[in-house]
Amino acid sequence: MQTPEFQGTHLFDRLCWAKENLEPVQSDIRIVFEDAVDECAKILVPDLNWVAAAEAGGVLPPVESYWALAEDEAKPDFVKHTRGYLLHDTEPVGPMTEDSGPYGGWVNYLIMKDISPSIWQTWDEGNRPKMVICRKEQLPQTREWRNAWRISDELNLAA
Amino acid sequence: MAFSGGTFSRLYDWTTDRDNGVKILASRMDQEFDGMATGLSTCILKDGTQTCTAAIPFAQGITLPDNKTITLGTNSDITIQYDESTNDSLEIAANVEGAALGIVLKADQGDDNADQHKVGIADGGTLTFGSKISGSFVTYLTHTPNSTVASSTTAVAGNLTVGGDLTLGSGAVISEAELEKMDGITNGTVAANKAVVVDANKDIASFRNVTLTGELDAGSLDISGDADIDGTLEADAMTLNGTAITATATLDTGISNNNVPKFTSGVADDDFLRVAGTAIEGRSASEVLSDIGGQASLTFGISNTNAVKIDSSSVADNEYARFTASGLESRSNAEVLSDIGAPPAAGSSNIVTTGALNSGSITSGFGSIDNGSSAITTTGVITGGSEVKTDKLTGVTTAGSILVTGEGNSTTTNLQQGLAKVWQSTDVTTLNDSNNVSSVTDTATGKLTVNYTANMANNDYAVTMNCAIQSQVPICSPQDNSHITTSAHRCHTLISNGGAEADAEYIGSQVTGDLA
Numbered sequence: 001m002q003t004p005e006f007q008g009t010h011l012f013d014r015l016c017w018a019k020e021n022l023e024p025v026q027s028d029i030r031i032v033f034e035d036a037v038d039e040c041a042k043i044l045v046p047d048l049n050w051v052a053a054a055e056a057g058g059v060l061p062p063v064e065s066y067w068a069l070a071e072d073e074a075k076p077d078f079v080k081h082t083r084g085y086l087l088h089d090t091e092p093v094g095p096m097t098e099d100s101g102p103y104g105g106w107v108n109y110l111i112m113k114d115i116s117p118s119i120w121q122t123w124d125e126g127n128r129p130k131m132v133i134c135r136k137e138q139l140p141q142t143r144e145w146r147n148a149w150r151i152s153d154e155l156n157l158a159a
Numbered sequence: 160m161a162f163s164g165g166t167f168s169r170l171y172d173w174t175t176d177r178d179n180g181v182k183i184l185a186s187r188m189d190q191e192f193d194g195m196a197t198g199l200s201t202c203i204l205k206d207g208t209q210t211c212t213a214a215i216p217f218a219q220g221i222t223l224p225d226n227k228t229i230t231l232g233t234n235s236d237i238t239i240q241y242d243e244s245t246n247d248s249l250e251i252a253a254n255v256e257g258a259a260l261g262i263v264l265k266a267d268q269g270d271d272n273a274d275q276h277k278v279g280i281a282d283g284g285t286l287t288f289g290s291k292i293s294g295s296f297v298t299y300l301t302h303t304p305n306s307t308v309a310s311s312t313t314a315v316a317g318n319l320t321v322g323g324d325l326t327l328g329s330g331a332v333i334s335e336a337e338l339e340k341m342d343g344i345t346n347g348t349v350a351a352n353k354a355v356v357v358d359a360n361k362d363i364a365s366f367r368n369v370t371l372t373g374e375l376d377a378g379s380l381d382i383s384g385d386a387d388i389d390g391t392l393e394a395d396a397m398t399l400n401g402t403a404i405t406a407t408a409t410l411d412t413g414i415s416n417n418n419v420p421k422f423t424s425g426v427a428d429d430d431f432l433r434v435a436g437t438a439i440e441g442r443s444a445s446e447v448l449s450d451i452g453g454q455a456s457l458t459f460g461i462s463n464t465n466a467v468k469i470d471s472s473s474v475a476d477n478e479y480a481r482f483t484a485s486g487l488e489s490r491s492n493a494e495v496l497s498d499i500g501a502p503p504a505a506g507s508s509n510i511v512t513t514g515a516l517n518s519g520s521i522t523s524g525f526g527s528i529d530n531g532s533s534a535i536t537t538t539g540v541i542t543g544g545s546e547v548k549t550d551k552l553t554g555v556t557t558a559g560s561i562l563v564t565g566e567g568n569s570t571t572t573n574l575q576q577g578l579a580k581v582w583q584s585t586d587v588t589t590l591n592d593s594n595n596v597s598s599v600t601d602t603a604t605g606k607l608t609v610n611y612t613a614n615m616a617n618n619d620y621a622v623t624m625n626c627a628i629q630s631q632v633p634i635c636s637p638q639d640n641s642h643i644t645t646s647a648h649r650c651h652t653l654i655s656n657g658g659a660e661a662d663a664e665y666i667g668s669q670v671t672g673d674l675a
């Protein structure tokens with residue numbers, strides 16, 4: 001379905017349109033990352049309706065809009081967002097696949113949106129990677145010892 | 160051999176022999192005189208007593224005196240001489256009584272027929288020029304002399320091309336342009352700038368204008384168009400459209416059928432005609448006005464006795480007339496309804512108007528209302544039937560605020576504030592469905608972070624969540640305020656109050672509040 005011209009339309013309205021008109025895409029992509037030494041590895045799971053909107057294009061705002069709002073929220077005197085228009089009025093991002101299109105694909109876009117920059121900006125600068133993109137089936141099948149999960153060499157190699 | 164090739168060479172030198180003591184011998188004398196005899200025997204003799212036995216080459220030419228001939232042919236057929244005494248000319252003559260003279264001129268050794276021409280003079284003087292065709296000479300020019308030059312003839316068997324004019328007789332000169340007037344003539348048809356030649360029937364056609372200064376004497380005369388005769392037309396008999404015209408013919412005048420009208424006296428230029436009895440009389444313009452009771456000019460307007468005229472450029476069929484200050488204009492049905500302030504016809508299913516409905520009411524049973532893209536504004540209550548269909552509800556005072564009457568039928572609640580801005584349903588780490596969620600993060604056992612696509616305005620919104628852990632009475636909460644941001648909230652699941660963290664088989668959460 002052709003996405004309407006959405007620039008200037010509230011992002012929530014766009015998402016309601018996408019949920020009503022786009023077929024959900026259940027992705028098996030998983031992003032495993034470690035953001036604290038004393039915590040286990042975290043696993044980011046893409047939302048099925050969000051992936052559909054990303055692949056259709058013309059719905060999601062530029063990821064830079066999220067960064068701007070995150071900067072505002074990080075300020076000590078933050079009360080509420082006053083630049084919500086960045087989500088609604090900027091030109092929506094075009095169609096993306098997992099690994100092509102704007103930002104190099106929606107996986108990269110999602111990483112830059114929902115994972116701290118301290119992770120994805122320096123993910124491979126340490127002694128071992130802090131982030132890995134993998135498939136769901138590559139994760140441990142049992143959740144026993146979930147709190148002890150780390151990015152293993154096998155997972156890194158498989159990715 | 161003493162004589163060889165035209166050169167006589169002595170065999171001996173007597174002086175040398177003397178000096179050398181050689182004797183005079185008969186044999187040496189015979190040898191010497193035999194050579195002389197041989198030389199004399201081969202000489203051409205001037206008295207003509209010797210006959211040449213070979214072609215004689217003359218290195219310095221041959222000279223003949225006046226009137227002396229060279230005779231050719233075994234029978235002395237032809238003579239060639241310079242005739243000094245009679246004609247003072249080179250003369251080539253047939254030397255046999257009654258014989259004709261023929262001279263053949265050849266080019267290229269006469270290899271081909273076309274290389275050869277023959278000039279001949281017959282006994283009697285007829286001169287012919289012939290060209291060799293297929294092995295025989297064919298005459299193409301013949302000149303026959305006569306005792307008078309004027310009676311002599313020259314005949315050309317082939318084509319004759321004359322570059323200049325052609326002069327005939329004592330002075331008739333015909334130029335090329337004059338001859339072209341006779342070239343390409345079609346007998347019986349007149350053509351521009353061509354001579355006229357009648358056909359086999361002595362007919363000629365297609366003259367355009369013919370001017371005669373004399374008399375046209377014809378067996379009959381048939382003119383298809385008009386005839387213009389300035390003089391007298393004299394005819395033994397005449398007919399008009401098939402009816403004979405006689406000297407005694409009379410015209411029937413009057414105003415009956417087939418009569419010829421007859422005018423009364425006094426008819427003038429520009430008069431109108433009126434029947435007067437059995438004649439036609441002339442009537443001036445004023446007389447005609449009087450006769451018909453008319454006016455010289457009309458007074459237009461909308462006053463009494465005025466003539467009324469159309470005062471509009473858009474008068475259309477089936478429309479109504481309305482007075483303007485000067486005349487009549489055209490009004491459509493709708494315009495007439497508007498003009499007279501008439502109400503719409505009873506039973507009409509639609510009201511089409513560009514004006515306003517400022518009074519009255521739309522009662523029960525009224526048909527559909529379609530006002531296109533225009534807005535319907537009212538400060539009163541809109542009472543609907545079973546449902547109201549719309550793609551969008553917007554508040555009037557505040558676009559993003561619509562009140563809904565609450566359960567007590569008197570208090571109100573805000574519609575927008577009651578709507579979930581985020582919701583999701585997750586089985587362990589798989590999102591079942593959602594709205595306004597970009598991802599969930601499996602942070603650790605019993606910890607799941609829900610990330611929003613459209614941020615909330617602040618972190619003071621409300622999160623409602625529940626979960627299911629098999630055979631347990633679980634507790635589900637955001638854990639603490641730090642895990643509620645404008646872009647995410649956490650679902651923290653415990654087996655029971657104070658119990659261990661555990662992954663839930665199901666987690667559902669929703670957010671109400673203000674979006675950014």
